[in-house]
Amino acid sequence: MSAQASRFLDVRALTDTLSARLSAEDQTPQSMTDASPAKWHRAHVTWFFEEFILRNVDSYRVYDDTFRYLFNSYYEAVGARHPRPERGLVTRPGVADVGLYREYVDSAMVDALERGLLDDDALGLLELGCNHEQQHQELLLMDIKHLFSTHAFDPVYVDRDIDEPGEPGPLTWRSVAGGVTEVGMTQGSAGFSYDNEGPRHRVFLEDFEIAERAVTNAEWLEFIADDGYHRPELWLSDGWAHISQTGWEAPEYWRFIDGEWTTFTLSGRRRPVSDEPVVHISFYEADAYARWAGARLPTEFEWEAAAATGDRTHGQLLDVARCHPGRAGSTMIGDVWEWTASAYLPYPGFVPANGAVGEYNGKFMCDQHVLRGASAVTPPGHERITYRNFFPAPARWAFSGLRLAR
Amino acid sequence: MSAQASRFLDVRALTDTLSARLSAEDQTPQSMTDASPAKWHRAHVTWFFEEFILRNVDSYRVYDDTFRYLFNSYYEAVGARHPRPERGLVTRPGVADVGLYREYVDSAMVDALERGLLDDDALGLLELGCNHEQQHQELLLMDIKHLFSTHAFDPVYVDRDIDEPGEPGPLTWRSVAGGVTEVGMTQGSAGFSYDNEGPRHRVFLEDFEIAERAVTNAEWLEFIADDGYHRPELWLSDGWAHISQTGWEAPEYWRFIDGEWTTFTLSGRRRPVSDEPVVHISFYEADAYARWAGARLPTEFEWEAAAATGDRTHGQLLDVARCHPGRAGSTMIGDVWEWTASAYLPYPGFVPANGAVGEYNGKFMCDQHVLRGASAVTPPGHERITYRNFFPAPARWAFSGLRLAR
Amino acid sequence: MSAQASRFLDVRALTDTLSARLSAEDQTPQSMTDASPAKWHRAHVTWFFEEFILRNVDSYRVYDDTFRYLFNSYYEAVGARHPRPERGLVTRPGVADVGLYREYVDSAMVDALERGLLDDDALGLLELGCNHEQQHQELLLMDIKHLFSTHAFDPVYVDRDIDEPGEPGPLTWRSVAGGVTEVGMTQGSAGFSYDNEGPRHRVFLEDFEIAERAVTNAEWLEFIADDGYHRPELWLSDGWAHISQTGWEAPEYWRFIDGEWTTFTLSGRRRPVSDEPVVHISFYEADAYARWAGARLPTEFEWEAAAATGDRTHGQLLDVARCHPGRAGSTMIGDVWEWTASAYLPYPGFVPANGAVGEYNGKFMCDQHVLRGASAVTPPGHERITYRNFFPAPARWAFSGLRLAR
């Protein structure tokens, strides 16, 4: 089997591994508009290969014509689609049917690869499709975590021992020299990257310092104890309005029970571990914490410049037996996505890809905030120092944390 | 086996028959706040027997303590419960677990009955529980119909041939003499009745006429053709505001496709059959139609007086092979629930039952409207001429139609 | 001058007296959708005479064609109109212009009357218009009270001394015999009545008892002290949902300051006077209180039968120097409107008036609740024992209280 087919099947297999722990019932609901059912993720990533690659293969016969409507996410150029807030109501096809659809498309893809039916464009879309499926593996876990968190009795996705709390040690800083610096990656230049990571271009940076590790749960508890959630001077106006309205007193999934803070994890409800990075915070909270700490968030370019010159190993990426950050360490990749001070905007000279996949990234460049790094639910191999993740300021269901700069 | 046990098991079996056609995925979502997942219905009616009967049996061991929280519908006296709008997010217990729960409670109930452990109060609650489960059988079908109607490709719950349209013939009227009339049923007097049907009491009625059959689809199409949905003088102020906001142009589930009206049924999308009663209309629409027709809705007391003196057979009740109204006929029971002009209010001397089950009916006596009769998804044996069904004015997902008076 | 012209001018003059205390700024805003600006009330009641009477007088020249759009309240038959929620944005015409409009219409009306240009229909509309303006006098005061209550510093509409609290004495009951009873008033039979008060018709009543006075502030404080707002068993389901969402802990305009309850009045913020009737409560609260007190609300027919056989004097009606209820007394007319157990529904044989004024009452007969009596802001002469006032269950800005029955 070709390396490409093998790579494809490996990516596909991980999705199946992740969903194998979920019942048909678990895979059906949508716990909020931003989230999607696991069943939908599994079908949508499959449809992506069918829509953008297999439909152009002469011999291919579409599995089910209704799936284009049901499993298109947001591609206007593809046509009408099921309303996003109602993904949890689509009970048919069921989980078993989706499994058959996956197998059907897998066979067709491998067949097309082995028979050399895919041209360079199609092979580019294959790589995009694999990365797309990896993204959805992370989303599937984020969404299941959110769904399970709404249950009153803390369902367990993966059994796992309690982590012993450690001592993170004092926060240290690293100086990074400024000046005209190159950032980003031009597509096609060296391995895969998304269109939004390029073109590579110059920016001017002042000298800055960056923290040697992410902010920890222990530090976050100090912020809470110092009344951080009740001091307007620490917050952006939008952030203050948001916490006033929602009543947030702690990160998403935290709940104060019997005199102490607990947090919901994919292994059930637990005490936050002191030396793990805080996770599931909004941009507002990251920004407020930084102000409280007398520091600030790095811009995405500072972040990238620091990552390019720092520890090139990585922390916790997706381990199906863990699905949870490890202890805060010196690498900038892994454990938690890190909010930056940067708005998600096009790089100079940015041109979206041709055709419907041009809608992949560019059209979301408005009122979103860049996160850098990768998280404990990012599949290994999907991380990259030029990677631009993005969410709206109030979003907390991603595995999001922060690192300070000054 | 005792008649009581046999009756109990018969009711229980019908629920299983209804849900056997539904996949685990079908049984999980909640398509709107007013609806509940099929899985939830199956568990809730089971919990009702456990909570109100078995918990008082010394030897009984509760199946799962979390179910009281998960499957309590609205009984404040029982304690905290899962938020109603989030019933569709409770993926655990799954369908199979709910099945085991049903079997467990069935055994315990039969055992308690056979061993004579239930006193008269408990036997009264048993009968209430059986009626309660029958109500939920109707709700389960209403809710599945609503869920399936949100699917773009019209899933089929029950395969069924197309009905040939017939000719209803002209509408005729029957005169009913007024005067002081007795209505309602005192609980315990003659067979089961809900607390809201009593006490039996006197009302004064003027002479009136009542239509010999329900309003049909053919007549409703005339109302539409005569611009009925666009003439404010026909509508109550609330109704006009509601259709202006929602854009309603026809009953729920109707859609205009390729030049003709269709309606979604539990057997898929079909043309409305001319001589079947119109179904899935709101109180607003029933009231506007009556005004357009130069008539009015009967009060619930007129309706009951007319039913007491009319054809005592019944039309279509629940037939699992049909789940759809039959042709409009002269009986007032069956096919569709009929909106009346009456607000849902307590009868003089109404006293709710003792304990938590006192919350069954009385607390909803505000801004709801009484429907009388029964529908094609009402289980046979559950119909009664004193039965007071009730829904808010805009509700359309019940099998609701109307009959004229003047 | 004719008695009719004199009556007309008297009604009109009271409106001017009420608005004379309000600045142009006070007369402009709309503090909620249900309320209207004072300026709008003054123009709308004037437009009513112009639209329904003067437009049919040959020699009359319409004052300003745009006013039909700006000051039509809800008459669909008249045509398009300014959106109700935006009445507070109509700054032009200003207060002075509205004053000129009033004078213009007054002259034209008196002229038409003196010259005998009005036929019987028009004279009927004149009487309707006078009653309509009286209704709006009450609304104007309700709306100003609501507007002023949103101000942080308690503006005063009328200066008035503090009332010394008294002792209401124990609650006593009066027995009323049931049987077939006549209620309502046929229009034209004896003085003015609205179409919704008729036709006079028979109802069957059981024997009942009615409280000799309204529920007082002192009693309401006991209800609060007994945790009445936190006991679900006392509340209708809708009511419990409503107070859970709104956080109500007391009647509208009450605020707990420095250890005691205060209430906002048209004379500023004061302590509720013990022996005054409680006022500004919703139907939900009235119903919950009655249940707490081991009683119930009377139906509107019980209320009318009791009023017809009881004390025929009246309590506090509108006194421009007071605008606030007097002490609870034995009469059933005045001080506060009393919520009844009855839904607002048409009487048997009810036929709305012809033409646009047929929209006056009938189209609101849905999900509203009847109040009987009259209040301390009802103009003297506008009260009637057959009068059917109505509001939705959550409404509290009317001068609404309750009287118990059992």
Add this chain to the structure above:
Amino acid sequence: MSAQASRFLDVRALTDTLSARLSAEDQTPQSMTDASPAKWHRAHVTWFFEEFILRNVDSYRVYDDTFRYLFNSYYEAVGARHPRPERGLVTRPGVADVGLYREYVDSAMVDALERGLLDDDALGLLELGCNHEQQHQELLLMDIKHLFSTHAFDPVYVDRDIDEPGEPGPLTWRSVAGGVTEVGMTQGSAGFSYDNEGPRHRVFLEDFEIAERAVTNAEWLEFIADDGYHRPELWLSDGWAHISQTGWEAPEYWRFIDGEWTTFTLSGRRRPVSDEPVVHISFYEADAYARWAGARLPTEFEWEAAAATGDRTHGQLLDVARCHPGRAGSTMIGDVWEWTASAYLPYPGFVPANGAVGEYNGKFMCDQHVLRGASAVTPPGHERITYRNFFPAPARWAFSGLRLAR
């Protein structure tokens, strides 16, 4: 009189000139949450001087203690304040009282200036207060335009002749060289600037071209004619969702009447003049237009670099006899604010001012978009090429247009 006092009184006088055309009624309502009543603007800017300057003058006696609550806009450090969405309900103080308040503070300010009681900090706040009042002069006109636009009959703020349409001529482009470029202004370095304009710092720019004039109404009509509002590929995802929901088909205030587009101006409803810049568009529309035109929006740094090297005259600034843009010309200052591609974020090294006025700008740096230039309602002397105006993406009630870059 000192130059400072004279400058202060000049600024103050312009506010009075602007409001002199407005009745008490016009000055009272708030037509949307983002807008404020004219009366509120007049009091708030006055309170700014009182709060931040006069309260520190020993001899000063506060005019009315309640004004701190009523007229604080958003300064958390100052304390509790009236809820923003309810500014239109504060009828007291009235317009005349606000006039007296203005006179009182004017006298006290002039007195303090003449007696030399203000130290350098206070003098800095004086200049800030004057600029603050100029900002609110623009807001007052924006808000009045919005309020008047809600009126069905197009009130006129200023009488003005119809502008004859001209021919803008073809769009030409100017090349600007990139490289490391300095932008922004360090406070105190050269005349007044807001804290958000600094510190002056280096950025790296690529070479670019900028359009020689703003986009005109004639061009916008082409965009409409080419179905620009109905082609999803032209729009950001947020923008497409927004226009789908709102139904926008043209800029704010445009309405299609009798076969042609009209727009509401402060002189009434008129045809859009071909060679005037399009105005009252959102960021979404500016971005979509640029994509349609095969161009893009400039970043705020490109804009500033272009402005620094281009025509240094200015177009239409506030002229009380016009209050409307002039014809599109080559200068980048005046007529309309120009949306840029830049998110509103802090410059490197940005530090908010000390004390409550530190809340002036910094806390809004989230999900807002920078506009540069100035508009036809910006008071002369308030414009600056480093000026950073900002609004959320959907906002349209500012005098906002666009200029293309590529």
